[in-house]
Amino acid sequence: MDTLSLKSHYDTVRTGRGGKMQKVSIRLQNEQRSIDSGTRVYEILKEIHTEDDTMPVVAARVNNELVSLSYKIEVNASIEPVAINSEDGSRIVRRSLCFLLAMVSQKLFPDRRLVISHSLGDAYFYYYDGIAEIDHKDIQKIETAMRNSGDIPIVRKVISYEDAVALFDATNQTYTSLLLTFRNDPKIAIYSCGEYNELSYEPLVPSLGFLKTFEIMKYGPGLLLRYPEASDPFRMPEFKDNPMLFSIYQEYKAWGKILNVQSAGRLNELASSRAIQQFINVAEALHNKKIAEISDRIAERKESVKVVLIAGPSSSGKTTFAKKLAIQLQVLGFNPVPISLDDYFVERDRTPRDENGQYDFESIDAIDVRLLNENLLDLFSGKTVEIPEFDFKSGSRKPEGKKLNLDRRSIIILEGIHGLNDRLTPRIARDKKYKIYISALTQLNLDDRNRISTTDNRLLRRLVRDYQFRGHSALQTFEMWPSVRRGENKNIFPFQDNADSAINSALDYELAVLKIFAEPLLRMVKPHDFCYNEAMRLLAFLQNFVPISPSYVPDQSILREFIGDSAFKY
Numbered sequence: 001m002d003t004l005s006l007k008s009h010y011d012t013v014r015t016g017r018g019g020k021m022q023k024v025s026i027r028l029q030n031e032q033r034s035i036d037s038g039t040r041v042y043e044i045l046k047e048i049h050t051e052d053d054t055m056p057v058v059a060a061r062v063n064n065e066l067v068s069l070s071y072k073i074e075v076n077a078s079i080e081p082v083a084i085n086s087e088d089g090s091r092i093v094r095r096s097l098c099f100l101l102a103m104v105s106q107k108l109f110p111d112r113r114l115v116i117s118h119s120l121g122d123a124y125f126y127y128y129d130g131i132a133e134i135d136h137k138d139i140q141k142i143e144t145a146m147r148n149s150g151d152i153p154i155v156r157k158v159i160s161y162e163d164a165v166a167l168f169d170a171t172n173q174t175y176t177s178l179l180l181t182f183r184n185d186p187k188i189a190i191y192s193c194g195e196y197n198e199l200s201y202e203p204l205v206p207s208l209g210f211l212k213t214f215e216i217m218k219y220g221p222g223l224l225l226r227y228p229e230a231s232d233p234f235r236m237p238e239f240k241d242n243p244m245l246f247s248i249y250q251e252y253k254a255w256g257k258i259l260n261v262q263s264a265g266r267l268n269e270l271a272s273s274r275a276i277q278q279f280i281n282v283a284e285a286l287h288n289k290k291i292a293e294i295s296d297r298i299a300e301r302k303e304s305v306k307v308v309l310i311a312g313p314s315s316s317g318k319t320t321f322a323k324k325l326a327i328q329l330q331v332l333g334f335n336p337v338p339i340s341l342d343d344y345f346v347e348r349d350r351t352p353r354d355e356n357g358q359y360d361f362e363s364i365d366a367i368d369v370r371l372l373n374e375n376l377l378d379l380f381s382g383k384t385v386e387i388p389e390f391d392f393k394s395g396s397r398k399p400e401g402k403k404l405n406l407d408r409r410s411i412i413i414l415e416g417i418h419g420l421n422d423r424l425t426p427r428i429a430r431d432k433k434y435k436i437y438i439s440a441l442t443q444l445n446l447d448d449r450n451r452i453s454t455t456d457n458r459l460l461r462r463l464v465r466d467y468q469f470r471g472h473s474a475l476q477t478f479e480m481w482p483s484v485r486r487g488e489n490k491n492i493f494p495f496q497d498n499a500d501s502a503i504n505s506a507l508d509y510e511l512a513v514l515k516i517f518a519e520p521l522l523r524m525v526k527p528h529d530f531c532y533n534e535a536m537r538l539l540a541f542l543q544n545f546v547p548i549s550p551s552y553v554p555d556q557s558i559l560r561e562f563i564g565d566s567a568f569k570y
Contacts, residue, residue: 027078035073042069042206045081055083055233058092058210059203064532068156068203084210088533090230096205097214098124099154101225102449103196104145106171109138113172116451118249118443120224121240124451125249127222139223143216151209154193156200164188167197175447178265182272182546198449202537215239220246244497245441248504252443255286261508264446264544271512271546280552283507287558291321294436294501295328298411302334304431306380307412311419311495312438313488315461317505317558321438322415323568324556335409341416343388344372348395354483362487364418373427379406380432417487420495437499440506446544455485457506460538464517465562469570474521478531510559512548517563 022037028044035044041060059082060067063075066088073079082088098116105114113129128134159167161180167190168176176199180188189200193208205211213234215226229237256262259282261270270276298305308325312318326336345351345361346368354360371388378385384405389398406412418424420435440461442452459481466472496502519542525535553559560566 024073025076026073028080037074038072040069041067041071041073041079044073044079045069055085056210057081058084058089058205061088061533063527064529065527065536066203066533069206070156084233085230087230090228090233092203092205093211093233094124094227095202096154097211097225097227098449099191099193099198099204100146100149100208100211101126101142101216102198103193104142104149106196108141108145113174113448115448116445117222117253118441118451119454120219120246120249121242122229122237123219123224123226123239125219125222125224125246133221134218134223136218139216139218142223146211146214146216149208149211151207152193153207154191154204156189156191156204158187158189161186161188164190164199168199171197173198173448175263175265175445176449178263178269179447179544181265182268183543199447201446201450201540220250242497244437244499244502248502249441249443252441252504252506256443256508259508262443262445263448264444264452264511267444267509267512268544268546271509271548276509276548277552280507280509280548280554283509284554284557287505287507288324290503291324292328292331294503295325295332297501298329298434299332299334301431301434302411305411305434306432307376307414307425307428307434309419309425309433309435310413310415310438311417311421311435311492311499312505313417313458313492314484315458315465315562316439317461317561318415318438319570320556320558320561320566320568321436321503321505322413324558325436326413329411329413333409334411335407336413337404337406337410338413338415339387339404341367341372341414341418342392343390343397343401344368345390347397351395362417362484362491364421364423364491367418367424369424369426373425376412376425376428379404379412382406417491420498421491422498434501435499437496437502438505439496439502441504442506443504444508444511446541452511454506456538456541457511460511460514460518460542461562463521464514467521468517468562468564474525474535475529475531478525478534505558507557507559509548509552511542512545513550513553513559513563515542515545516547516550518542 023034024037025032025034041062045057045060059069061080061082062071062073063077066082084093102114112131115127115129117125117127165177165180190197191200191204213228213236215236217224217226226236226239228235259279261267261279270279298308310318310322322338326338329336344367346366351359351361352363352365360366375385375387384403386401387404388401391398420437425433440454440457442454442457445451463474463477466477519539522535522539525532550563555565555567
């Protein structure tokens, strides 16, 4: 077939017989209609009204996939607008604000390398590589330029692999170029605004005019980009500082600099060489060193401390941390005695219910606080106590518990989500308690401009663990995750400042290991499933990592709590 014949053939395929544009069927607001194939989402949505027209639409779900408003509809589809005050909309705004900040910085200070570091409450911390501290005047220039950016469109483009590498090399986006070294896509999606370009990871807002609610403030040696909450997208919340978490992040960032592994691309270089085992050994040694330091601090208060309380969000590695801490305490002459908070659940008929009428096992009122405190006080006074054993199948305690008493070297280790909340141990004097907060605070970035979400790190851990040990599909984990997150926001995060010590359980290499276990689970999620977009988002995210064999992971690693074959019994 010659060139003219091919053109005629494909024109017929695109338009249909008779030269008419092909039609596709869409479902929008419970109405079925027919549109021309290739129609962009914004052309469809401009004709409709959302439930709250005061909330701009920033993206859409097309067959459950989150897409930009410029996306072309080429197959039969269900379409759902995504408003700025939804969780998806809020995440799009946050990423778009990061895009705007980086764009403005590159224009104002083309010789500087702006690096996103980590989250801090409702903000992201940034710094300039090689600059000890950002000047107040520079921060003011950045904020002024962001607020005066106008309403320039943000356009998604697809360019060749070679063009993408050349583009990011030319603009000093070193880590982005390095990331592309380990990809082989013939086409690379980018977002452009004027002369500024970034890799496309998720949809962005259609134009800069959507980005009016934010704050730039000096913080430490860098700056914070603050953003609004999803529930109130046009008002900035009050700033709540968290110096303890900031110091932990900074410490691990410093280690990342020393080891020269601050991005996914640099990790991929190690994963592709024999150097990865040594890097893993160092990462694990750092974990063990931090646990030993905490045990030393507990030992400094050995005359008063009787119970160690450990709390942290889901999949932060609390259980393994408690076991490793017990080993370090034994080295110092303690006799660690673990007590499970789960055994102090109240009877099922006394369990509180949530707003949907479901049992709320994460409420502190689901715990028999009175009995727990009585048992602890009796143990501290030298009495033998019968600790309850809870039967989760029957929803009640077993007729007989476990007899327990303490000797002079004993110290209780109590791990559970309410450990930092003083409502759990109101009768225990403060000097008898040592509180520890644990979370997986990822220090790696994808590149200079795109961070790795700590929440995504924990969700991947949870997906793998739920399948490995609880027989849950990815669908089941995704279904539970919003409730888990609400519980964390209510029962854990408000109390993290009460901790005497905090530790980061994230391992810089772990996402490359989790990738092997998580990808098959995520691929089982289908387009008709409610969580399809989240599954595809995580799959696309994991494509940025070269896999690391689980055989490299030590058997006492916190990571083994999620992937299996741990030296510890759970």
